[in-house]
Each structure stands twice: as structure tokens, then as C-alpha cells.
Amino acid sequence: MPVVNIPEVSYPYNGLNMVPQMGWDNWNAFGCSVSESLLLNTAKKIVDLGLRDLGYEYIVLDDCWSSGRNSSGYLVADSAKFPSGMKYVADQIHSLGLKFGIYSSAGVMTCARYEGSLGNEWKDARLWASWGIDYLKYDNCFNQGQSGTPKISFDRYSVMSQALKSTGRPILYTLCNWGNDDPYDWAQTIANSGRMSGDISDTFNKPDARCPCTEAVGCPWPGFHCSVMNILNKMPAIQSRTMSGYFNDMDMLEVGNGGQSDSEYVVHFSMWAMNASPLLMGTNVETLSAADLAILSNPAIISINQDPSASAAVRKWRYFVDPDETGEGEISLWTRGLSNGDMIVALLNAGNTDRIMNTTLSEIFTGRRTTSTFLSPKEVQATWDLYDLWGNRMTNDEAAAIINGTATNWNNNTRYNATVKSYQDGTRDNDAALLGKHIGSISPSETLTAEVARHSVVMYRLRSQGSRMRDEL
């Protein structure tokens, strides 16, 4: 009898998103102020700044784009905001080598109280496919109380999943239900990513009564106004629920929006990347500063995010230390093994003072396992080259030149074009921009030590010097 192959089971549900999606979404910076020109100008800028070639592919139009339904029950784009129509916008975006995302809610209204899709899933999916939509962000507002158990939420979100699939068009399907009813436990067979917390706000670690939980699981009220550190610390418990084709979405990036310091944005971007979160820029790209471009363009960080291992980081330890004015203070060690055997190590200082932090190979490799068996302690006994992943950060002058269109040289240490060569190939070829800056090595008896400034992170890639030590997947 012929054997039916595994890919025919429902995971991954549509074959898309084997590494986390990247792109841009207008909400964090523009909210409801959406328009054809905003999307197209931004798309153009994303190409010009080299962001498309770094992987930022999806231009996502968030809430507030419709003017209701027509007499046939189909959604209508707001003609004042989108005078040329959505198909035109899609075509333009496609012509730039980018993809186009749209937004709706699994409720009777969107969060900004426009028409929602609950009850109109099949009609809406067909319409979006006809426009050439490549991506749906699907929110959770005004859901008529259809929540309370995983089953109730799954059933609601699964209708749109089937509707999208039935269109025949590949459409990335991203849940935005804020982690309600634990989507990390059931959404992998119906979606490509899923939010796991309340909405982000542009703040590093400030607690806010509107974001009452410190854990994702068992949280009765995800809320919003969640800080970067709040969202980050909700990830470790659900670390195993990130996988190729489905990623836990830590929400859109705030880099560039002005609420955090440069080093805080570096933490934000680094930890999102390391946790395999979707990377959706959430700022005004047309007015992006040189420093922020340098952060968003760091290929050594992006290549972690896009690694085929498709897994989230492990928080090896966390200690509470001197709090800042928000009352918060902590340090932590995070690790993530990549598919070629390299290891990423993050020493995160969210305390109120600069400090020396350290770790050892034993700490880094303890508890790591492949799908077959525990790795032998040979990793702890090997010597590893150390690469500082922010060591080659683009200077502000270089970034400014890109912004101003005056860049003349292509710096192989700082810039990368993934359209030409994939991150995987670049890593294999030891591309300097992906490896970061070589700063030494660490042998078994040594301690890995780093000065880590207040509210910043040191990110290392460790590569074994000797025999290749990697997972045989």
C-alpha cells in the first residue's frame, strides 16, 4: 500500500513561514492614520534602505482600512484612504518585490471598531485573495464572548484558517489573540504565528496596571501597555511551543519610536530575534534615524532570527538586582543553539547599574538536548571562538549615508543582502556580516566575562574550534 507522507498532516498547516516572518506594520507608529501613500512610500523606502534585502518582506496594513460592507456583504476599502483600491496597492507592493498584509478581527468589530470578520470569514478570505493579499493579522476584539477554553478559541480561529486555505492563495495567517486560552498549545496546526501577550508599548521595563500579568500562561487579562522586559519574560515557559511554521509573536517592534534608549532598543531587537519572534518594524521608516537603522539592519542578529532551527531561547537563569526608578531590576542569561551547532549567548543587564557579568560553558550547555539524545559533555570540553554580534554595528555615519542615498561603498562587515545569498548560506560561508566581530575564544576552564552596561545586552555567537559539534537533525 502506498504510504502517505508526513507533510500531508496538518502541520505545518500551509507550508509557509518556516522561519519567522519579517516586515513592517503601521500600527505602532501610525495607528488609524492609514493610506495608500503611507503604504507605498514606506514600501519604497524599505527597498531603498536595503531592508527588503535583509528580509523585511511583508508590508502590513493594520486596522481602520475599511468603510464597511457593501450590499453583497463584502468589505469595502475606504476610498478616501485608498483611492486606487486595494488591488492596486497590492500590485504596487508586489512590483517592489514585497508582499502585502492586511488586518481584521475574529469578532464583529475590529479593535478600532470597524467591521470585523466573525461570521464572514469565507467571504472576506475570498475577497482578500482576489486583491492579492499575502498575509492576515487576525485580532480578537468584540468576539461575542467566544472564549474561555482552548476549544472555544480554537474553533473560532480555525474558521478563518480554513477559509484562507480554501482560497488557494498562499496567505500567511497570524493570530493576534494576545495569548488568550493558550494559542501556543493549539495554533500550530491552523496558523503561522500567534501573539502570546498583551500589546507592547514603547517602554523598556515600566510596569503598567493595564498589563497586569507577568506570565503568559494562566494570565486572565493580557491587557496592553506591556513593556519589552515584561513580554520577554513571558517567553521562557512556552519556549517549546515555537517551531518551524509557527512562531510565538512578541508583538511588533518599537525601535525608532522614541520611548527607549539606544541600548534598550538593542536589547529589544536582540531578544526578539533570539526568541524567533516575527520581526515587524513598527516605526515611521521614512524618518528613521541613523542609529535606529543600524539596529534594525544588523545582519548578525537577524541571521539568528532566521536560522532554520526555528526555536526560542532558553533563559538559563534570572536574578533580581538593583531596581531603577520603575522598581524593576534584573539580570539574566539566555542561550539558543543554532542548526549548524553554533551557540548564541546573551548576557542581559536590566539592572540599574553597569556590571560585570559572566558565565561558563557548563552553564551554557547544561540541559541542552537534540531530538535524539542528550549531547555528550564534549561541548563543555571544547574550545569555542567568540564573536560579538554587535561588534560590527554600522556606524551612524554609515547609516546616515544609506538614509541620505549617499552611501558609496558596500561594507561587508556591516551589510548583507539575503536576496542574493540566504542567511544559511552566508553562515556556512563565514560571512563577516553574519558572524559579527571575532573577539577571542573560550576554553573549558575559562569564565566568559563581559562588561554589560545598564539596560543593555551583550550578544555572542560561539563556534567550536575543533571537530564540528552540531545537532544532526
Add this chain to the structure above:
Amino acid sequence: MPVVNIPEVSYPYNGLNMVPQMGWDNWNAFGCSVSESLLLNTAKKIVDLGLRDLGYEYIVLDDCWSSGRNSSGYLVADSAKFPSGMKYVADQIHSLGLKFGIYSSAGVMTCARYEGSLGNEWKDARLWASWGIDYLKYDNCFNQGQSGTPKISFDRYSVMSQALKSTGRPILYTLCNWGNDDPYDWAQTIANSGRMSGDISDTFNKPDARCPCTEAVGCPWPGFHCSVMNILNKMPAIQSRTMSGYFNDMDMLEVGNGGQSDSEYVVHFSMWAMNASPLLMGTNVETLSAADLAILSNPAIISINQDPSASAAVRKWRYFVDPDETGEGEISLWTRGLSNGDMIVALLNAGNTDRIMNTTLSEIFTGRRTTSTFLSPKEVQATWDLYDLWGNRMTNDEAAAIINGTATNWNNNTRYNATVKSYQDGTRDNDAALLGKHIGSISPSETLTAEVARHSVVMYRLRSQGSRMRDEL
């Protein structure tokens, strides 16, 4: 194709209550001792005291009014309590320019064990409409276990919502399910307000074993005997769920019932108003003291509540301080932006001693956003006029004159008639009664400082001196 407009979606579900309802409900002061004369005498007094013209519009008859169902299954008003019948009462109330509310429970009995409406929703709604009822308070007792997920509760409450709508009569629909199953997450499309906590008691901050939760969300047992401070501190987490047409109901006012000091009642009234809670007086209006009338009649506070922004306050910070004999002690800063760009600031001292409290423009405006984008820091850099919202509080002599019918002068600083000019128009016109007492200004480099007595609040309205700084909605 014709475009169907947004108002046709189910939000707001019936077009009523774009700002919070105001009125009077007999329960807190009279419990089951209801009668035709109580309602009509109270209604008359509400008109005479100028309360109707301040916005107190609904006369709500609470539990214990029926004598069961007749052989056709229709509810029958208790003829001993309501000898002239409910239609007569409604007509009389309407003739005074007021509206008439009634009570039932989404269960087989009301909380006082009279006939409930579960299973009789359509019949009861038609009857009430025939009587001329304008408002329904719908309780949660004896619900046959129909709770446990948002879906179960939504489905139960939604039957009455449809029944009321089907009558064709505009009937304000208010849920009283104590926050069970998170109505703030699903009730906006089926109701006009919803209780978010256990029942209030006339106490400022005394913990009570019968009100075991300190947060609304995830509370397994809302209970009753909740203090003013307990209910208040359940609001911040659900701040985003207040909106035009649906308000989180902090329960009826206790002002006048004797369990709190004058300054505690001022806190109670101010914070209810600022959080866009419905304002239902809950005392014996016929014996209202001068001081309590002065509180309930402060137009500068009411105008916040009735602002079209229709949003709840943000608790910017909260610190635990010296406890009083109840074991509780805290101070907090609350802000709320109004639709014309003014900002309300409350410095609340629920500690056991008088103290100096202070804040800055930076603290006040941090984290504020419009629906389109973050406000620029220009607000932090502006100079703002300061108005003390209790600075023009009516004197007891003035209030006593109103009560005694001996008032001869109309004091433009203390009194307001919203029947003649809406709060919105009055605010635009800088009506003194709405602005409060001008006490100075605050510039960017300054600290806003106030002496705040034990168990009291200082309420300010900030108005920009320079160019108009407001949300463009």
C-alpha cells in the same frame, strides 16, 4: 455598490449612552422597601434640587417590585407597593422630564428571591416596553449555573439584549453580573454598561472577607461589601474597555448614606466620575444633607464624567504608605485626557496622614497616545493653566438654601443647568462652574504640588495656555 456605514454594525448596540448614564437607584438606601410614593417623591425632589438639570435622569426601581407572574406568564407589579400600576409611575416620571428604570435578574429569581427573567426574556421585555420603561438593570442571581466561560455568560445576557431591542423602544440595558466571566471583554455589543466588581458598601477602604478579590480580572468570587478603594483599584487593568455606549459600572454611589467622611465621599464621587462610571445616586434624596448635595452637585466633576471622550482614567502610579486602622494605606496619581485637549489630574491620598503630593507634566503626559500616534512631547513643554475642581464647591449654606427652597440667587460658579446648555458647550464656553477655580499654572520646569489631607483627593483640570493641544479624533 452602496457602502454600508459603520453605525450599522452592532456597536454601539442600540445607540444609547454615549456618555455614562446618571440617575438614582433605591437599593443602597432602601433595599426592598420600594413603593410608588418613594419613586415619585424622589423624582420630584431630584427636579427640585436641580439634580435633574445636572444630568441625573434615570429613576431606577431596584429589586422587590413584583408579586410574581400571572396565568399568562407576565410579571405583575406588587399592587400594595404600586397601587396605581407601573404605567402610571412611568407616566408621572416622564412628565417630570425624567426616565424610568426597572430591575430583574438573568436567573430564575432575583437576588431578593422574587421572580427572575431567565427563560421569560421576550415576554418581560415586551411588558416593560408597554409600561414605558427606559432602562433595565439586569442582575445575576440564581442563574442556574449558566456561567464559567465568557461564552456561557454572553449567551445568557444576550437573550435579553435582543429582546429589549426587538421592542422598538429605546431601553438602556445595564448588566449587573459583578464582572463574572469578564463582561468588559464582550458586553459592548449587547449592552450599555456592565458592573465590574462585587457590590459596593458604604466604607472607604475597609477590607472585608466577603469581597475577597483585589483585581477584577481573574476574580473567582466578586462578592459584596467591597469598599470604595477596592472597587477603584480594580479599574486600571480594564481601562481600555470603557467606550462610548458602554461603561464599566463601579456600582451605585454611597454618598449620603453616612458610612464615610465628607472627604471620603469626595474621593468616591470624583473617582467614579473620572473613571466614566455610571453615576447613580444611592441615597435618600428627600433627606439629603447640604454637604452631600454639594458633592453630588459639583458640575466641574460631573462634566468630566459626561465628557464625550468616554474613557476611564489611567492610574499612573500607586505606592503603599502608612496604613490606617483597616490595615490599608496608599497614594496614587490618576490622569484622564478629555476630548478638547484638557487633562484631568487626581492626586489621591488614601494614607493615614495628611501629606504633600506632587507630580510633573512629564509624568502626567507620559504614555498618552491618540488613536493615530504618540503625542509629541510638546505637551510636556507647554504651560498649562490649573483649575481646582473642588475649589468652587457650593457652601453648605448655599446647599441648604436649595434644599429648603430658599435659594434666591443662582451662583454661576457653583451651579449649572445642563438641560439649558450641554456640558460640552459649557466647557467650550469656559463656563466657570465647569472649569473650577483657577489657581495658577504649571510650566515645564515646575513641579505640581498639593497638600492632600488624609483620605482625600485633589482634582485639577489642566488647560493649555498656548496653541490648542488636543486629540484630533
Add this chain to the structure above:
Amino acid sequence: MPVVNIPEVSYPYNGLNMVPQMGWDNWNAFGCSVSESLLLNTAKKIVDLGLRDLGYEYIVLDDCWSSGRNSSGYLVADSAKFPSGMKYVADQIHSLGLKFGIYSSAGVMTCARYEGSLGNEWKDARLWASWGIDYLKYDNCFNQGQSGTPKISFDRYSVMSQALKSTGRPILYTLCNWGNDDPYDWAQTIANSGRMSGDISDTFNKPDARCPCTEAVGCPWPGFHCSVMNILNKMPAIQSRTMSGYFNDMDMLEVGNGGQSDSEYVVHFSMWAMNASPLLMGTNVETLSAADLAILSNPAIISINQDPSASAAVRKWRYFVDPDETGEGEISLWTRGLSNGDMIVALLNAGNTDRIMNTTLSEIFTGRRTTSTFLSPKEVQATWDLYDLWGNRMTNDEAAAIINGTATNWNNNTRYNATVKSYQDGTRDNDAALLGKHIGSISPSETLTAEVARHSVVMYRLRSQGSRMRDEL
């Protein structure tokens, strides 16, 4: 149109149990060792000791009585244990002026793994009625996962409720689902009492890992091996859910089983009585000690329990004090108003040392309300006679004489016959046995002070000296 009266609604669902049931259940002392002779000998002894005439009316046969189902699907009594058959047992019990209760589980097995009633409710109810059963204790084991929301549990327990009612025989229906899914919120319309915690064990305050919760509401695992103090402190939050016809069942008494000191049993019995818990003796009555008979026979305490007010006590305050070897230590003040205006006050010392405790009229009467309005402070301004409810406790000699059948005098201070005169009439007539020992009075300016030994309680009845101060129901 004729008006249908309130009693026809589903509350109280069968008109029984307007005050808490009293009786005896074999489980705590005998577990599965049940037999015809145990029941009949015990019933006889209950009559002989005067316990029947104190109100202990139901003889409840707990688990392990059946030998399965016959071919028609009817339960069969174990003929080895009940050679004369259940109808005979019922007849004998009835002939003693007592009533007969039986046990089953709302699952496919009982907790001791005998046949359960889930799916056989109507058949089992008919059988029990045919035997002359007056009472059903209905457990929760092996319920096929039919729990998780109030709705699921309500629906399961409601089947037996309908089945019992349909028999036409008055059968008291008591839920034993350990408080799962909050029966205190939904069972009043389908049952006469409902357990609100995990199983009791014969220990005063020892924490046990098998009884992990300290609150009834929101408890994910009621467990068993719960101490007297653990169960007691789960009551205040649900105080409002006790009412005529439905009582929160704190589980069967352990008095007499040897695990606690005399004063601890006094606390246990007093607090169960004061909280309107069913009072089911759970010991071997045939070997009852004089001291334990004196506790179980105190009419001044029983009369509180049987008061028509049918309400639970309010815990006015609770402080943690010096712990004993279990790690627990606390003191608390409890009050309960009776229907004739008397007030019961309990000063409970569960700390590790004897101490002076005190309270005031203000503390006792604060927050008390009738169904119509707050009581005026006149109560605080009145003078009250004080009766010590354990002041007339029967001496061990007197109790021993009753046990030995050698009692010759009837002591009007210690003994009471409620068959002859109801508790309500006795209270009205100032029967000495019900009032307790007059020990003085308390006036407004005074402090009520008592020496309260380690692990004991002082119980007072307060009766107003002046004009009658009582609830007008």
C-alpha cells in the same frame, strides 16, 4: 388576572430545610463498616440520649451499602449488611420518630467504588422513595469529567434534583461536591444543602498537603484532610449564599472521635452552629463520652443554628498571632444577628496561648443591615444583656447519668426538648437552657472583654435591655 405566588418559583426547591438539617452520619466514625444493627442501635441511642428531642433527626447511611444493580438495573442493598432490607430499616427508624438518609454519587461509582447513580438517577430516586428514604447525600466521585464550569456541574446535579422531586416524596437533597464549580452560587434552586470544602478530618488546625486551599472560591482542588479551622475560614467569603432551604455544609462533625481537645471540639461545634452548617454527628453514639454528649447537647448553641434567620456568621476581623506546633495561630471575631434582634458574638482564640480578647458594640454592629436599610446606630447606643452560651454546659456527671440511664432530674438550665417546644418559642419565652448564663451587660461606652484560653471560643448572646431592636423582616 390571578397572581401566581412567589412560593411557586423554584426557591426553595422543595420547601424542606428552612433551618439546617441535624442528625447523624456513620462515615466519620465507621466508614464502610455499615450494617442494619449499627443504624438501628444508633437510632435507639439517639432517642435515649435525648438527642432526637434536641433536633438530631436524620439517620444517614453513608457509602458502601449496596451490592450492585439487579438485572432490571435497580440498586440492591447488601443483604449481608442489611438482612432485613432497607424498607425495614426505614420503618424502624421512622417508628422512633426519626428520618432515614441514604448516600450515592453523581458518578459511575461512589467514592468507595460501589455503584454510582450517574445515568440512573430516575430509577434510583424511585427506588429510594419506595423504601421510605427521607434524605440523599449525593457525592462527586467518578463523575466522568463532568465538571469544569458551574453549568456542567449544575446540569449533572440537577438531574437527581428533578428525579427526587418527581417521586412525590419529600426528600432532603444534599450535595457533596466539595465546593467544585461554586455550588453556593447555583445550588439553591435544586438542593437543600451543599458542601463547600474538601472533607473534614479530626484535627483542629493542622495544615495538610492533601487539603491545599485556604479559600473555598477559586479552589482548584478541595481535597480532604481539611482541619476545622481551614473549613471555618473558607466560610466568610460565601456568607451571603446561606439561606432558608439551602445551607453551606461544612461537613460532618468530628466531636467524639478523639482527635481534638475538649475546647477544640467546643470551637468546632460552636462555629458550625453559628454558621448555619448542617449538624450531623459523626461519631459512635453508643460509646459517646459524657463530655462529648455535653457538647453535642448544648441547647443554647443549637438554638443559634436552628434560628429562622438561617444565615451564616460574619467574620468581623482576623489577626495572625503566635503559632502553635502546626505553624498556625490566629484570633477572630464573629457575629451573627438572629431573627428576634438578639446578636451572637464569638471571640475565637486559635493562637497558641491564653489571652484577653475584647470588642465593642461599634465593632459588633458595624456593617450590619437588614433587607431594607442600614440599622440606625441606636444599637450601638443601647445597653445589652450578656449571656454566656457555654455557661450552663451540662456537667460530666449530669451527662454520664444520661448515658447511664440514671438521670433522675431534668435540669432546665442544661436540657431542652424541642419536640415539645420549638427553639423559636423557647427563645421567645426566655427559656434558660437556650439563653445560656446571664453574666452581666454591656453599655455603649464599655468594652466587652473575655479571657479566652488557647484553642477555645467564648460565645455570647446579646439581648437588648430596652426597646426591642430587631429586624422587621
Add this chain to the structure above:
Amino acid sequence: MPVVNIPEVSYPYNGLNMVPQMGWDNWNAFGCSVSESLLLNTAKKIVDLGLRDLGYEYIVLDDCWSSGRNSSGYLVADSAKFPSGMKYVADQIHSLGLKFGIYSSAGVMTCARYEGSLGNEWKDARLWASWGIDYLKYDNCFNQGQSGTPKISFDRYSVMSQALKSTGRPILYTLCNWGNDDPYDWAQTIANSGRMSGDISDTFNKPDARCPCTEAVGCPWPGFHCSVMNILNKMPAIQSRTMSGYFNDMDMLEVGNGGQSDSEYVVHFSMWAMNASPLLMGTNVETLSAADLAILSNPAIISINQDPSASAAVRKWRYFVDPDETGEGEISLWTRGLSNGDMIVALLNAGNTDRIMNTTLSEIFTGRRTTSTFLSPKEVQATWDLYDLWGNRMTNDEAAAIINGTATNWNNNTRYNATVKSYQDGTRDNDAALLGKHIGSISPSETLTAEVARHSVVMYRLRSQGSRMRDEL
């Protein structure tokens, strides 16, 4: 009328597993690296090492064995891994006197993303029966959100229960749903064991963010990477839910996998045995060290596990003491009564230093009860012989000889063959290997004292010297 006997009710659901299952599962050591040769070589070794005759009976093939479904919808074994087919493997295992277990998930995929059985239960059960499968481990991954209440989970797992039963083949059915929705409360009528926590990792007490709960009940996220001590301390609350035919499964053993010290593995094995957990070896048996064989082969410990009492241990007390580098430190006393009246006592030191621990007969026997009544205090007044259950532990030399096939003598103190004589018979006959080493006795006035090294346990069997003191079941 003929009486239907108790065994016909649904408990135990299939008559299997009256004592906990024992065997081996490949997952902990081999993960997805499964093959015919691994299973057959391991089975052979288990026989050779005497492990089969100690009771390790089931050879369980875990995840990753299929290559999908054929066109008729039947699962197909991966022919590369299992070239001779599953029936052949089953036959070979059976011919060794062992039984064969297989794995699937109550979801659309297994946890390693192979074909799951949700929706194919009857087809899969028939196939497995046709192969000669004796055991199913049934996981919880990718369950399409079918969880959230006990009812939803019960209904899902019950389908496979019925399917397995319908095959007519006795198949042990073990749930692996990590304790979600409290299987210990509902699975006894549909399964033979059920996991009660997140996955074990080979660590003694290290907290891990991926295993966030410290209690089994009410845990919103069982997770994985749970330590031995974490899982152990989740057992006491559900102690009563272990019973003949259904055991709470603490997950497979890590003994031999290298992550813990010898004394930590002794704790792990002892406490699993004492809590009536299934004992599935989870290591590479072919490379088992002498020391680990000595642990896994201790008949004095295994006989506790296999005692017909079939009950879990009671944690009598737990204190937090000096923490080690993980931040954890505790000591505890555990007891378990056996069916012949013997008592097992464990003094567990999970603190960071060696210490003297002690207990008394009063502490050991307090709170113990039979199914009929409380045991009289005669146990506290008796004198008990003390046996050290690790006193006769096989030396490493002796174990090495077994491993090397050079063992010539059979040591009656250390070795046992339960195939020849059951544990129950051996215990009755005072077999030295089952009793352990006699080290003295304890009388009522004495304190039982033991030196307990850091991270280790002292295990005693107490046997009454005088008249037989045992439960009369």
C-alpha cells in the same frame, strides 16, 4: 433477582494494572532514534540483567515510529527503522516473556510531529491489537484545542479507551496529558495510569522556567524540564487519587542518564516507588553502569511499589532549609502503609548539608485510617522492627558481575525473582531481599533518628513485633 457484581462497573476499566506497571521506555535516553534493534537488544538485556524477573515487563516504543498513514488510513511503521515490521517485533518481545507498548497522541500529530490518532482512534486501536500491542502511551500534543475543562479532556481520551477495549485484547492504557484538566479526578474509569505533571528532566531539584508550576492541581502550564523534587512535591495533594488499576504517573525514570548523583538517583527511585508511580526505566540498558543497576534492582524498594495497597505516600511534613546553588533546600517526612500492616518511612534530605533527621511513632501513625475507621493508637504504643531498605544494596562488584555475565552466586539478600515468587508472597515469607537490613527496633518512647546525607533519603520498613497490626481490608 440476580445481583450484578461490582466488578462489572467501569472501575477498574479493564481489570489490568492492579499494581503499577514496570518496564522500559526509550524516550528519555534515545528520543526519536528508535529501531527494531534498539527494542530487541534492550529487551534481551533486560532479561539478562534479571530486570524482567524483578518486574520490568513492558518494552515501550515511544514517538517517531511511523511513516504516516496508508491509503486506507492505517498507520504504517517506518520500514527503515522497523524492517521486519511491528508484528515481528511484538512476537520477539513476547517470546522473551515481555510485553510490547506503543505510543501515539490524542491529537492530529504526535509531539515529534508524526501522525497522531485524534479522529482515527478505532482504526489505530484495531491495528495495534492486530500487531500484538499490550500497552499504549497516549500523549497530548496538537489536540486541536480540545481541552479547558475536565469534560473536554475526558471526552477526548475516552474515545481511545473505548476503542482499545473494543479490540478484545488486554491493552494497558496510559494517559500522558501532563495533568491537564486534572485526570487524577476522572481517568480511573477509562485508563490505567495518567501523568500528573510536565515532563521530567534529569535533574534533582533545579527550577526551570519551562516547568513553571509547583503544584499539579490548578497548574495552567505543566511544561517540561521538571526536576525530580518538583514532580515529587506535586504528588501529596492528589494522594487519594491513586488506586488499584489506576496510578498517577510521575514520568519515566532518569536513573542512568548521568544528570544526577548516585544518592539523588536513590531518592528519585525510592520516592517514585513509594508513591506507586509506574516504574519505567528510561536509560540505555545496554550500557547500564553497575551502580545504576544496583539502584534499579533493589527488590526491597520495588516491593513497596508493587504492594497491593496500591496507594501513594503521605507527606507528613516539609520544611524549607539551607538551599543549594539552585536556590532550593528542603527536608520532608513521608509514610506509606502497606497491605500487611507494615509501614514505610522515608526521611528525605533535599537540603544542602548532611543532617540528623528524626521522627516518632506518633508522627508516623497520626492521621492514618483504614477504610472502616481510625486505627486505634495501639500502633503508637507498639514496638516495631526497623529494616533499612537500602541496607542490602547490591555492591558495585556484584552488579558488575551481573552486567558482565560473570555472576556465579545468587545473593539472597540482594537479588529477587518475582517470576518465581510474587512480591506479596516474598514479603509474607520474610524474604531477606524484600525486607532489607534489620537495624534495630523502635519503641513508643523512642525517637527514630537517622543521619541523612545531603540530597539523599533514608528508607525504613517498620514491622510490628507483637500482635499483627494491619488493615483488615
